[in-house]
Amino acid sequence: MSAIPDTSERGVAGAGLSSTGRGHELRHKETANGDFAGDLLEVSMGPQHPSTHGVFRMDVTLDGERVVRLKPVFGYLHRNHEKIGENTAYLASMPYTDRLDYFCSLTNNWAYALTVEKLAGLQVPERAEYIRVITAELTRLQNHACLGGFLLQDMGASGTPLMYAFRERERILDLFESLTGARMMCNYMRFGGCRCDLPAGWLEQTRQVVDEFPRFLDEFEALLNENEILMSRTQGVGVVPRELAINASITGPMLRAAGVNYDIRKVDKYGIYDRFSFRVPLGEHGDIYDRYMVRVLEMRESLKILNQALRDIPEGPIVDPKARLRGFKPKPGEAYGRIEAPKGELGFYVISDGSTNPYRYRVRPPSFINLTILEDMCLGHEVADVVIILGSVDIVLGEVDR
Amino acid sequence: MLGEGIIKGMGETARNFFGSYVKEDRLTTVQYPEERLPQKEAARNFPFLVYDGKDWDKGLRCVACQICEKECPPQCIYIVKDATKKPDHIGKMQFQAKVFDIDISVCMSCQICVEVCPFEAIKMDVEYELSTGDRFGQLLLHKDQLAKSNDYYRKIHPTEAAEVDARMGAEKAKAEAKAKPAAATSATPSKP
Ligand code: SF4
Numbered sequence: 001m002s003a004i005p006d007t008s009e010r011g012v013a014g015a016g017l018s019s020t021g022r023g024h025e026l027r028h029k030e031t032a033n034g035d036f037a038g039d040l041l042e043v044s045m046g047p048q049h050p051s052t053h054g055v056f057r058m059d060v061t062l063d064g065e066r067v068v069r070l071k072p073v074f075g076y077l078h079r080n081h082e083k084i085g086e087n088t089a090y091l092a093s094m095p096y097t098d099r100l101d102y103f104c105s106l107t108n109n110w111a112y113a114l115t116v117e118k119l120a121g122l123q124v125p126e127r128a129e130y131i132r133v134i135t136a137e138l139t140r141l142q143n144h145a146c147l148g149g150f151l152l153q154d155m156g157a158s159g160t161p162l163m164y165a166f167r168e169r170e171r172i173l174d175l176f177e178s179l180t181g182a183r184m185m186c187n188y189m190r191f192g193g194c195r196c197d198l199p200a201g202w203l204e205q206t207r208q209v210v211d212e213f214p215r216f217l218d219e220f221e222a223l224l225n226e227n228e229i230l231m232s233r234t235q236g237v238g239v240v241p242r243e244l245a246i247n248a249s250i251t252g253p254m255l256r257a258a259g260v261n262y263d264i265r266k267v268d269k270y271g272i273y274d275r276f277s278f279r280v281p282l283g284e285h286g287d288i289y290d291r292y293m294v295r296v297l298e299m300r301e302s303l304k305i306l307n308q309a310l311r312d313i314p315e316g317p318i319v320d321p322k323a324r325l326r327g328f329k330p331k332p333g334e335a336y337g338r339i340e341a342p343k344g345e346l347g348f349y350v351i352s353d354g355s356t357n358p359y360r361y362r363v364r365p366p367s368f369i370n371l372t373i374l375e376d377m378c379l380g381h382e383v384a385d386v387v388i389i390l391g392s393v394d395i396v397l398g399e400v401d402r
Numbered sequence: 403m404l405g406e407g408i409i410k411g412m413g414e415t416a417r418n419f420f421g422s423y424v425k426e427d428r429l430t431t432v433q434y435p436e437e438r439l440p441q442k443e444a445a446r447n448f449p450f451l452v453y454d455g456k457d458w459d460k461g462l463r464c465v466a467c468q469i470c471e472k473e474c475p476p477q478c479i480y481i482v483k484d485a486t487k488k489p490d491h492i493g494k495m496q497f498q499a500k501v502f503d504i505d506i507s508v509c510m511s512c513q514i515c516v517e518v519c520p521f522e523a524i525k526m527d528v529e530y531e532l533s534t535g536d537r538f539g540q541l542l543l544h545k546d547q548l549a550k551s552n553d554y555y556r557k558i559h560p561t562e563a564a565e566v567d568a569r570m571g572a573e574k575a576k577a578e579a580k581a582k583p584a585a586a587t588s589a590t591p592s593k594p
Pocket residue numbers: 463464465466467468469470471481518519520521522523524
């Protein structure tokens with residue numbers, strides 16, 4: 001008995017938790033017969049941990065295997081993106097937006113371009129709008145496919161689903177490379193259009209990739225959807241209730257998995273999304289399985305959009321003739337532009353004072369805001385579940401830390 | 403039945419595994435460096451300076467206008483103007499760069515310098531095996547390392563280079579057409 005140190009104070013004062021209001025839960029518990037006093041264990045998961053999708057740290061307080069408290073710690077990848085945006089020309093921030101969510105550089109480009117177009121009143125030509133939709137939906141396909149793979153990787157399905165997803169992603173990245181010159185850091189969209197026109201044969205290659213993608217999806221679903229291990233690990237785990245999701249301004253597939261019908265492509269109809277017919281998949285339970293399924297179904301809807309866009313894309317110019325590369329000075333004013341990025345609502349807020357640099361440049365990153373309810377999702381679950389809950393949020397640390 | 407889903411999934415992996423022996427599209431690995439994928443025409447890595455003709459120093463198209471230096475987002479270009487001028491492709495006297503350095507350890511391959519350059523002087527290279535043992539010195543490329551011939555440019559980006567050549571040829575033809583009457587008028591003094 002005396003070998004076990006008296007920990008009745010340590011769990012609270014030692015960890016400095018008494019002021020958080022949850023302190024009373026954190027006191028060590030005595031078992032019914034009173035002879036064993038378990039101590040709370042604080043584990044620092046990350047920042048270099050393969051499950052944290054980048055340099056992200058979680059201070060997890062554990063009672064046995066159960067999580068009683070979780071504190072996310074981030075900022076390891078902070079690059080001062082927003083402040084740099086205020087100190088460079090408008091165009092010079094465009095390549096930096098690639099590095100926000102480096103999986104989806106084309107949607108990041110679009111969100112920023114959309115904001116500045118609002119600010120400067122530029123008109124995007126028809127063909128450029130179609131190119132934007134095509135590239136954005138391809139981005140969504142590869143992001144969701146990889147997220148499925150990563151989620152399974154976190155669950156212990158070492159490699160296989162991820163490899164299949166990466167094989168498909170590679171085809172899409174090849175398309176991006178032949179269009180923009182880079183696989184990930186595309187830097188392709190410009191204020192008022194796109195940087196260059198589609199190279200010869202690009203549309204045919206894209207059509208082929210789009211036609212072959214359903215086969216991958218069928219395989220992926222056959223591999224995973226009814227897998228008992230996947231179901232028992234994910235169903236009922238990491239539930240986000242509807243109200244919490246709305247109150248915490250969660251967006252993207254996470255919100256829709258909770259059953260809220262909110263897709264900015266439908267709500268705002270930015271670009272030319274009003275021309276395409278597609279549905280918004282919704283979940284019911286808000287657990288990890290629903291988040292996974294919503295993404296799989298979203299890929300099918302993206303394919304529908306792609307088929308329509310590839311059919312209808314017109315010829316024509318790709319950039320507004322009023323747009324200028326050098327000496328671009330929008331009139332004073334402010335604009336907030338947002339799009340449905342694969343991870344959620346990606347918004348840019350830009351204030352112009354009429355000079356060459358923005359006066360204020362602010363990013364609303366979906367990964368960061370979706371991460372704020374991580375503790376609510378994890379409490380009461382086991383530490384192995386924390387890893388997959390985090391995986392199902394779909395974060396990219398480039399965007400969380402900016 | 404419990405386990406049915408897992409067996410179905412195993413069937414998929416088996417299909418992929420055996421498929422990789424018979425079908426090209428299931429086997430996507432490339433054994434670098436023995437095998438290499440073909441370069442995409444639009445591929446870009448780090449910028450280089452284009453020169454015309456044989457002598458790289460004389461043929462450099464850059465006129466040291468320093469626009470790229472100003473617009474480069476991470477500010478990795480460093481230019482010092484030379485006091486002497488040299489003729490450009492249409493025979494106009496232009497400044498030249500005494501120092502033109504690009505720190506490719508900072509460069510983020512964004513291509514903005516290429517887009518803003520009004521003289522088609524800086525283009526994107528496709529070279530990617532650039533590792534060195536020295537982090538600082540060898541990644542700071544000087545003018546002589548950056549200079550590459552127009553033939554090289556035509557080789558790596560044929561479509562783009564053909565457009566540039568056509569544009570510059572047209573400019574040259576226009577300048578010559580303008581120079582001829584000007585030469586003719588200056589040859590016959592108009593003073594009575
Ligand atoms: S490379 Fe082009 S933009 Fe840069 S200094 Fe030379 S001429 Fe000017």
